[in-house]
Amino acid sequence: MTPIKNCILNRDTSFNPIWLMRQAGRYLPEFREIRKKNTNFIKLCLDSKLSEEITLQPIERFDFDAAIIFSDILMIPYGLGQEVEFKKNFGPNLGNIDLDKFEKLNDEFLTNKLSPIYDLLKNLSKNEKVKNKDLIGFVGAPWTLLVYMINKVSPKNGLSNSFFKNTTLINNLLNILDKFIKLHIKNQIKAGATIIQIFDSWAGLIKTDFDKYLYKPTLSLVDYTKNLGVPVICFPRGIKNYVEFSKIVKPNMINIDYNTDPKKLIDDIDIPIQGGLDPKILLTDRNNLKTQTRKYLEIFNNHPYVFNLGHGILPETKIEMVEELVRVVRDFK
Numbered sequence: 001m002t003p004i005k006n007c008i009l010n011r012d013t014s015f016n017p018i019w020l021m022r023q024a025g026r027y028l029p030e031f032r033e034i035r036k037k038n039t040n041f042i043k044l045c046l047d048s049k050l051s052e053e054i055t056l057q058p059i060e061r062f063d064f065d066a067a068i069i070f071s072d073i074l075m076i077p078y079g080l081g082q083e084v085e086f087k088k089n090f091g092p093n094l095g096n097i098d099l100d101k102f103e104k105l106n107d108e109f110l111t112n113k114l115s116p117i118y119d120l121l122k123n124l125s126k127n128e129k130v131k132n133k134d135l136i137g138f139v140g141a142p143w144t145l146l147v148y149m150i151n152k153v154s155p156k157n158g159l160s161n162s163f164f165k166n167t168t169l170i171n172n173l174l175n176i177l178d179k180f181i182k183l184h185i186k187n188q189i190k191a192g193a194t195i196i197q198i199f200d201s202w203a204g205l206i207k208t209d210f211d212k213y214l215y216k217p218t219l220s221l222v223d224y225t226k227n228l229g230v231p232v233i234c235f236p237r238g239i240k241n242y243v244e245f246s247k248i249v250k251p252n253m254i255n256i257d258y259n260t261d262p263k264k265l266i267d268d269i270d271i272p273i274q275g276g277l278d279p280k281i282l283l284t285d286r287n288n289l290k291t292q293t294r295k296y297l298e299i300f301n302n303h304p305y306v307f308n309l310g311h312g313i314l315p316e317t318k319i320e321m322v323e324e325l326v327r328v329v330r331d332f333k
């Protein structure tokens, strides 16, 4: 069994597997090299040869316990026919929504449009470099995709009240997203994903109606994935109550963010835990990195724990610090 599945399914606490969110990304010079020549980010995600190379870059350097496919949560809006563009030093920028068009779409449309992602997974499953490792496929949670699709840009300053104005639009989109996110999960599993992670990056912006925006839509995806026989990790970033979330949604593993005090939840969460370390710690010095990393490892010494960060690794991160992090995690115990 792979180390992460052994942690999730057998609750093995003798080994802490490690992988990092955004491990295939801009902190790697070899990624920047490819990115320079491929200015269209969506096109790059749909180039299964280059995506495979990028997915494997962090595995070759650090021998992480899992490969996460090089892709993006915004491939779903793109697959539905909404325009998605990534602007340099700005982030994603989405086009207008055509609800009537979305409602008429069938499964084949999205499956065909995203087929290079499934080719990527098929090719990776045959690749010797990821033998005995997990192959993590992923999706954005309905709430976070709703935020991008309606707000059209990252809601860095929060959401305005007008976001919630059109309830028909919101309710219809939530239904459409449930259907097509499930399809994308099923397709990734069929192509070889051994674990699915659900990223709810803007869950912290939900202030009311937690059932409608957080619990119900996530539970629907979690139950669906579990029924396909594949473990599912949830990352509802920024929520106040990881304990309640774990009890209601019951994913196989929960990723915590860096604002959450691990000591406060360890006694009340009975599922395996992943992540937590503030990615900014990797921008400090080796001693601090060692102390902060060991803090998490010690707190979770007797709890099934996969080492990861409390959000994606920052582009400014130095390779040497990632090497040091891996060493500290591997040398623990």
Ligand code: CP3
Pocket (backbone or CB within 6 Å): 020, 021, 022, 023, 024, 025, 026, 035, 041, 068, 069, 070, 071, 072, 073, 074, 086, 091, 092, 138, 154, 199, 201, 312
């Ligand atoms: O983790 C990995 O290594 C796998 C690949 C991955 C990417 N995006 C590649 C990427 C994953 C898992 C994601 C998830 C994702 N995408 C999330 C959820 C996680 C999170 O960060 O909260 C979100 C919100 C997105 C949407 C997105 N994609 C944004 C907001 C941005 C721009 C901001 C930024 O960090 O540049 C992206 C672009 C993106 N996705 C990059 C990468 C490597 C950077 C692209 C570049 O080279 O400019």
